[in-house]
Amino acid sequence: MYPITDIAPTTAAILGFPAPAQSRAKVIAEIFHDFSRSRRIAILVTDGLGLSAWRKWKKTMTFLQSLHHRRSIVLRSIMPSITPVNFAAMVTGADLAAHGVQTMNSTFACQTVFGIVREAGKKSAGIGLENYTGSNLLGRCADYWGNAGNGSDDDIAEKIIEIATQRSPDYLIAQFGRIDDTFHQYGPSSPSVVPMLRDTDSRLKLLVKQLKQLSYGVIILSDHGQHDVHAAREGDVCGAHGTGSPEDCLVPCTWVS
Numbered sequence: 717m718y719p720i721t722d723i724a725p726t727t728a729a730i731l732g733f734p735a736p737a738q739s740r741a742k743v744i745a746e747i748f749h750d751f752s753r754s755r756r757i758a759i760l761v762t763d764g765l766g767l768s769a770w771r772k773w774k775k776t777m778t779f780l781q782s783l784h785h786r787r788s789i790v791l792r793s794i795m796p797s798i799t800p801v802n803f804a805a806m807v808t809g810a811d812l813a814a815h816g817v818q819t820m821n822s823t824f825a826c827q828t829v830f831g832i833v834r835e836a837g838k839k840s841a842g843i844g845l846e847n848y849t850g851s852n853l854l855g856r857c858a859d860y861w862g863n864a865g866n867g868s869d870d871d872i873a874e875k876i877i878e879i880a881t882q883r884s885p886d887y888l889i890a891q892f893g894r895i896d897d898t899f900h901q902y903g904p905s906s907p908s909v910v911p912m913l914r915d916t917d918s919r920l921k922l923l924v925k926q927l928k929q930l931s932y933g934v935i936i937l938s939d940h941g942q943h944d945v946h947a948a949r950e951g952d953v954c955g956a957h958g959t960g961s962p963e964d965c966l967v968p969c970t971w972v973s
C-alpha cells in the first residue's frame with residue numbers, strides 16, 4: 717500500500733522532474749518503470765470509488781477490471797478523506813499541513829506539479845465540472861482550465877479529449893465528480909449505483925483508447941472512498957466520507973503506459 721501523496725513525485729519523475737519541494741513522498745517504482753516510454757501523462761480520478769466499493773462492484777466494470785488484472789495497487793488517502801485535500805495531495809506530494817488546501821477555492825501553500833511543469837516550459841491541464849475541485853482548484857492552477865460546466869461525466873470526457881487533441885498538455889488531471897454524487901445519493905453498497913458504474917466503465921474504455929492514440933500514459937485512481945450511512949431516511953445522504961476508516965481511505969489505482 718502507498719500513500720496517495722506518492723502520486724506527485726511519481727508523475728513528476730515520469731516527466732523528468734524532481735518531486736515538488738515540500739513533498740516527502742516517494743516515487744512508486746512500479747508505475748515509474750512502466751511509464752518510461754510515455755511522453756505525456758493523463759490522471760483520471762474516479763471520485764469516491766473506494767477499494768471496498770470497487771471490490772463489491774468490479775464485475776460490473778469489465779474494462780477497469782481488465783486493467784487491474786495487469787496493474788493494480790492500493791493507495792491510502794490523507795486525512796480528512798475529502799476531495800480537495802486529496803487532489804491537492806496528488807499534485808503536491810504533501811499533507812494538509814503543508815499544502816494548505818481545505819476547499820476547492822483554497823490557494824496552494826507549497827509547490828505543485830503544475831508549477832514545476834510550467835517552470836520547465838511545458839503545459840498542464842486541470843479538468844472537471846463547474847464548482848467541483850477538478851475545475852475550481854486544478855483548472856484554476858493549470859495552464860489549461862477545463863471547465864466542463866454543469867453537465868455529466870460525459871461532458872468531462874469530451875473536455876479531456878478536446879484539450880488533449882487541441883493543446884497536447886504534458887500533464888493532465890481530471891475529476892469525474894458524478895461518481896461521488898451518485899454514491900452520496902444511494903450509498904456505495906446500493907445496487908442503484910451499478911448503472912452509473914457501467915457507464916463509467918464504458919467512458920474509461922473509450923477515453924483510454926483515445927488518450928493512448930494521443931501518446932498519453934493513463935493513471936486511473938480515486939481520491940477517497942465512501943461508507944454507507946445506515947440510519948439514512950428518504951432524501952438523506954446515503955453515502956459519506958471524511959473519516960479515517962478503510963472504506964473512506966483505501967482506493968484502487970491502475971495504469972496503462
Ligand SMILES: [Zn+2]
Nearest residue numbers: 764896900957
Ligand atoms: Zn463526496
